[in-house]
Structure formats: C-alpha cells, structure tokens
Amino acid sequence: MDQFSAIRAFMRIVETGSLSKAAMSLEMPKSTVSKLLADLESYLGAKLLQRSTRSVALTVEGATYYEHVGQVMLSLQDADLSVRESSATPRGRVRIDVPSSLANTLVIPALTEFRALYPDIQLVIGISDRPVALIEEAVDCVLRVGHLPDTSLIAKTIYEDRLVTCASPAYLASRGLPVTPEELRQGHEIIGYFSALTGEARPLLFKNGNKIVEISDANLLSNDSTGQRSMILSGLGIGQQFRSTVISHLKTGALVSVLDDWTDYTAPISILYPSSKKLTLRVRVFIDWLTDRLRRSYNDDQI
Structure with a gap:
C-alpha cells in the first residue's frame, strides 16, 4: 500500500465530503480513491468513514x-516548500476566481504588471459572481466583496469599499435628480442585483444618521455586477455599485453619484484561501501582489 497516497485520499474525501469530489480534485478514478481508502482502513484495522x-x-x-x-x-508540506522555495523562481499554475466587476475594472487591467514580474506563473482566472468551493474546484484563492459568513477559509481584507448610488447624465437630464430615497422609489427606474446562487434580490441600501431605508422595487435586475453597471451606464436607471468599480466613470462624468447624503454603507474587499493547506510560493506571491496592487489603486483613486 502507498500509505502517503492513501492518507492524501482520505483527507481529501473528508475535505470535499464525497469520494466523487475527492477523485475529481485528485484527478484520479473514483475506484482508485475508494481502494486507497479501503487499503488504509484495512492497514489500520479501523473504519475511518461511514459512507452512504x-x-x-x-x-x-x-x-x-x-x-x-x-x-x-x-509539517511535511512546510518541509518540502522550505527546501523547494529557498532558491526557487515562482512558476506553475495559479487558479483564482474574481467577481466580474472587480475582474474587469481592477484585476485584468493590472495583469501586465504581474506578468512582467512573474512570467513563469500561469494564471487561470474564473470570472463570476457565484460562490466557489475552493477545495472541490481546485481554486487557490478568490477575491470577494462583502461581509463573509463563518468559514474555514482565511480571509485577508484588502480595503473597505463604499457603495455609490449613481446614474448616467442622460438619465438624470430626462428624469430629474432624486434627493431622498422616497423620491427614488416613487419616480425613477431602479436597476437592481440578484444572487446567482439563491435568486434573491439585493435591496438598495440607504442610511442617513439613524434613519435606514431599503428599496427592493427594481425595474431591471441582473445577477452579474458588470451587467448591472452596463445598464446604469446605458441610461436605463439608477443603481448602486461599489465605488472602486465605477470610480473611472465618475471621474470622466459618464456616471454621476446621487443621494450621497444617504449612501453610507461600506463592505470589505477580501482575498480568501483555504486554511487547511500550505500556500505554494506561486500562490503566495500572487496574493501579496494583488493585495498591494489593489491597495495602491485604492489610495491613488482616494476610493
């Protein structure tokens, strides 16, 4: 029995919750993973998992x-990495996942810098607003917006981003400028966002002192934040985006912020990675670079 492979298969089954997902993650046939587990249980003389x-x-x-x-x-991973990386150049594949709005406005435009620094690293970028199971999908790290539920992942906050309520100048010229959330609710086209996972619409959030208002009556909704921003830019209505994703449009005048006195919500922009595995050099340098790059953008644009 290859005890190391058997232990690795056992741990991956526990981490992913099934033999099929473990086999996919390890790039092995399911039958091979099942046999490794059976051999390990036979060797130990104990049943390790109850399976249904x-x-x-x-x-x-x-x-x-x-x-x-x-x-x-x-400990073994630490020992391996310390030897391999002592004089190594970062190289290999890094699989990441990024929400579409952050990918298109912040991450992709900055990749020429990363490629110049680390030409031997292959980046595989998933772009979506859906939740990603890192271990099951063999993803090294993800960039996420918002407050995160309790999780086994390590979350590294890069900066706090602020919601902006905005519209195109053409829309405001034709429909007028709302000065309260109630005016927005009653007399305007509202562009909303809904979860790709649950289908639940996210309300527009407003706060002025102790007064809190939520508006869920959207006329148009998208489950893609880039699509939502395109609707706003096209003059279809008023919506909310995080400031880092629309700052360039605000500077050029393509978008105008409204209800600034009522928009006082912030959320963390964080990078997440599994707590259960040692980061490789290539993943670590990418996380460090992305954190530094986004913080520089934050400071330069005074987001």
Whole structure:
C-alpha cells in the first residue's frame, strides 16, 4: 500500500465530503480513491468513514486519525516548500476566481504588471459572481466583496469599499435628480442585483444618521455586477455599485453619484484561501501582489 497516497485520499474525501469530489480534485478514478481508502482502513484495522450514497462522515477513530495526520501532512508540506522555495523562481499554475466587476475594472487591467514580474506563473482566472468551493474546484484563492459568513477559509481584507448610488447624465437630464430615497422609489427606474446562487434580490441600501431605508422595487435586475453597471451606464436607471468599480466613470462624468447624503454603507474587499493547506510560493506571491496592487489603486483613486 502507498500509505502517503492513501492518507492524501482520505483527507481529501473528508475535505470535499464525497469520494466523487475527492477523485475529481485528485484527478484520479473514483475506484482508485475508494481502494486507497479501503487499503488504509484495512492497514489500520479501523473504519475511518461511514459512507452512504449521498455523504460521508468521520467515525470516532476517523476523526482522531484525521486530526493527527493533518498535522503531519502540514509539517511535511512546510518541509518540502522550505527546501523547494529557498532558491526557487515562482512558476506553475495559479487558479483564482474574481467577481466580474472587480475582474474587469481592477484585476485584468493590472495583469501586465504581474506578468512582467512573474512570467513563469500561469494564471487561470474564473470570472463570476457565484460562490466557489475552493477545495472541490481546485481554486487557490478568490477575491470577494462583502461581509463573509463563518468559514474555514482565511480571509485577508484588502480595503473597505463604499457603495455609490449613481446614474448616467442622460438619465438624470430626462428624469430629474432624486434627493431622498422616497423620491427614488416613487419616480425613477431602479436597476437592481440578484444572487446567482439563491435568486434573491439585493435591496438598495440607504442610511442617513439613524434613519435606514431599503428599496427592493427594481425595474431591471441582473445577477452579474458588470451587467448591472452596463445598464446604469446605458441610461436605463439608477443603481448602486461599489465605488472602486465605477470610480473611472465618475471621474470622466459618464456616471454621476446621487443621494450621497444617504449612501453610507461600506463592505470589505477580501482575498480568501483555504486554511487547511500550505500556500505554494506561486500562490503566495500572487496574493501579496494583488493585495498591494489593489491597495495602491485604492489610495491613488482616494476610493
């Protein structure tokens, strides 16, 4: 039995929650993963997992074993990386996922700088607003907007971004300038955003002192933040975007901010990566570069 491969398969099954997902992540046939687990259980003389057609669960013995081998594997990864990276040039594949609005306005325009610094790193960029399961989908890190639920991921906040309520000059010339959220609700076209995962619409948020107003009555909605911004730029109505994604349009006058006294919401822009695995040099340099690059953009544009 290849004990190292068997332990790795066991840990990946626990991390992903199924043999199929573990096999996909490890790029092995499911039958091979199943045999590795069976061989490991036979070698130890103990059942590590309770398996059903839909899920797997650790036994008491499995939980104890997972805790111990997890520490051993992390130590082994640390030892390997310290030797390999002591004189290494960052190279290889980095798989990331970025919301469309941040990808198109901040990340992609800056990639010439990263490519000049690290030409041997291959970047594979997923662009979407949907939640991503990092381990199951073999994603190294993700960039996310907003307050995050409790998670096993490590979240590194880059900066706090502010919501901006905005519209095109042409729209405001034809429909007028709202001065309160109630005027917006009653007399304007509202462009909203809804979750690609749940289908739930996100309300427009307004706050002035202790007074809080939420408006959910959108006339047009998109589950893609870039699409929502395109609707606003096209003069279809008024919507909310994070300032970092529209700052260039505000500077050129393509968009005009409205209801500034009522728009006082901020949310963190964060980069997330699994807490359960040691970062490779190529992933670490990308995270460090992206954090520094976005903070520089934040300071330069006074977002």
